[in-house]
Amino acid sequence: MAIAKIVYASLTGNTEEIADIVAERLEDKGIDVEINECTQVDADDFLDADICIVGSYTYDDLLVPDEIADFYDDLLELDLTGKLYGVVGSGDTFYPCFCQVVDQFDKAFQSTGAKKGAESVKVDLAAEEDDIVALEAFADSLVQQLNN
Numbered sequence: 001m002a003i004a005k006i007v008y009a010s011l012t013g014n015t016e017e018i019a020d021i022v023a024e025r026l027e028d029k030g031i032d033v034e035i036n037e038c039t040q041v042d043a044d045d046f047l048d049a050d051i052c053i054v055g056s057y058t059y060d061d062l063l064v065p066d067e068i069a070d071f072y073d074d075l076l077e078l079d080l081t082g083k084l085y086g087v088v089g090s091g092d093t094f095y096p097c098f099c100q101v102v103d104q105f106d107k108a109f110q111s112t113g114a115k116k117g118a119e120s121v122k123v124d125l126a127a128e129e130d131d132i133v134a135l136e137a138f139a140d141s142l143v144q145q146l147n148n
């Protein structure tokens with residue numbers, strides 16, 4: 001069975017909920033999903049996965065959040081050739097750099113040689129109905145790419 005690993009950073013729960021929505025959809029599609037908060041895992045755990053997913057919120061200093069910074073640095077060192085990746089996150093459209101950490105992780109994954117399996121999903125605060133549709137489509141795209 002294919003394995004997806006989801007790693008997330010979430011202070012107030014929005015990104016955690018987003019990660020859960022993706023996890024549930026992947027499980028519905030028959031994927032074996034492991035989901036962890038970022039301080040509980042190492043980036044090289046992705047070496048055991050077929051699908052690698054990061055979820056993160058954004059705070060305003062243009063850096064990845066402190067608790068996922070080591071994970072981010074370690075991710076940059078990995079060779080994930082042959083794997084699929086996707087990135088999701090929560091932010092607030094009030095800020096000029098809406099969800100910019102999602103884009104940072106996208107770039108980091110590109111440097112690993114992994115293939116993008118779905119367009120990133122950026123959620124304004126907590127996921128609402130439209131966001132859930134987008135997150136489910138994100139999961140579906142990853143599964144579809146896996147089967148190609």
Ligand code: FMN
Pocket residue numbers: 009010011012013014015016056057058059060061090091092093095096097098099100124125126
């Ligand atoms: N969201 C953005 O998209 N860009 C930002 O630059 C940004 N800066 C923030 C700074 C502060 C001090 C706070 C409190 C929030 C900021 N946000 C920003 C919004 C958070 O990313 C948003 O509340 C998000 O839903 C938090 O996710 P979480 O519930 O997973 O922790």
